[in-house]
Amino acid sequence: MKIIPLQEGNYFVDKNRAFIPLTSAINEQGLKLAVQPFLVITNTDYILIETGSGHEELGRPIILDLLAKDGIRPEQITKVFLTHFHKDHIDGLGVIKDGKYQINFPNAQVYGQQREYEYALLQTQSTSYNLSKLTPLQHLTNMVWMHEDSGILTPEISYQVVGGHSSYLQVFWIRDGAETYFFGSDNLPQESYWQHSIAYKSDYDGKKARDLRTQWKHQAQEENWKILLYHDMEKTMI
Numbered sequence: 001m002k003i004i005p006l007q008e009g010n011y012f013v014d015k016n017r018a019f020i021p022l023t024s025a026i027n028e029q030g031l032k033l034a035v036q037p038f039l040v041i042t043n044t045d046y047i048l049i050e051t052g053s054g055h056e057e058l059g060r061p062i063i064l065d066l067l068a069k070d071g072i073r074p075e076q077i078t079k080v081f082l083t084h085f086h087k088d089h090i091d092g093l094g095v096i097k098d099g100k101y102q103i104n105f106p107n108a109q110v111y112g113q114q115r116e117y118e119y120a121l122l123q124t125q126s127t128s129y130n131l132s133k134l135t136p137l138q139h140l141t142n143m144v145w146m147h148e149d150s151g152i153l154t155p156e157i158s159y160q161v162v163g164g165h166s167s168y169l170q171v172f173w174i175r176d177g178a179e180t181y182f183f184g185s186d187n188l189p190q191e192s193y194w195q196h197s198i199a200y201k202s203d204y205d206g207k208k209a210r211d212l213r214t215q216w217k218h219q220a221q222e223e224n225w226k227i228l229l230y231h232d233m234e235k236t237m238i
Contacts, residue, residue, distance in 0.1 A: 005236035017127035054091025083185035085120040087130035101136035116168035164209030189231035
């Protein structure tokens with residue numbers, strides 16, 4: 001098995017939750033973060049965990065260029081696992097051309113939590129969601145809507161619905177022999193989240209997210225997990 005971080009880039013997030021490439025917002029004061037989905041290659045699958053912000057360069061989605069650097073064509077992706085439906089996690093899944101939504105990974109099954117999606121559709125005033133790319137997902141024939149609180153998706157990957165950052169956010173464990181990799185999404189997006197016991201007001205349930213991090217930290221130390229970081233500007237894994 002191989003795990004490849006797809007380092008899309010670093011962004012400044014303004015008060016309207018717009019993700020501005022950091023090179024054009026260096027002097028801005030506020031939240032700065034990376035966006036980096038992960039590609040998991042197993043004996044049978046090419047799996048994307050998250051799909052990035054949907055930013056493009058020269059009219060082409062950045063995530064496709066990142067895959068191409070590793071010799072991967074979008075048609076090779078067999079599965080996409082989404083933790084939740086905020087725009088910086090799902091907008092790289094597809095593009096809108098001539099008013100129609102087109103998925104970037106035509107041969108992939110896309111796994112998302114039904115309850116999380118239903119909640120997201122109601123957030124019409126929230127700038128954390130891009131409704132133009134969110135609402136078409138309900139019509140995709142390759143969506144796999146998940147209903148259980150936990151389960152096994154492949155021989156290597158299991159999941160659990162935990163909430164915290166969003167209402168029904170789900171996290172993933174990836175196991176390769178004796179190695180365990182953990183993806184906590186925005187409940188554990190940066191290494192600094194280990195260091196401070198903080199309930200963030202930007203989370204759906206900040207106290208729950210904080211308590212989950214405490215639990216995971218103990219488990220990670222006891223079981224020697226490796227942590228995949230979606231928003232850390234310096235590291236992809238600890």
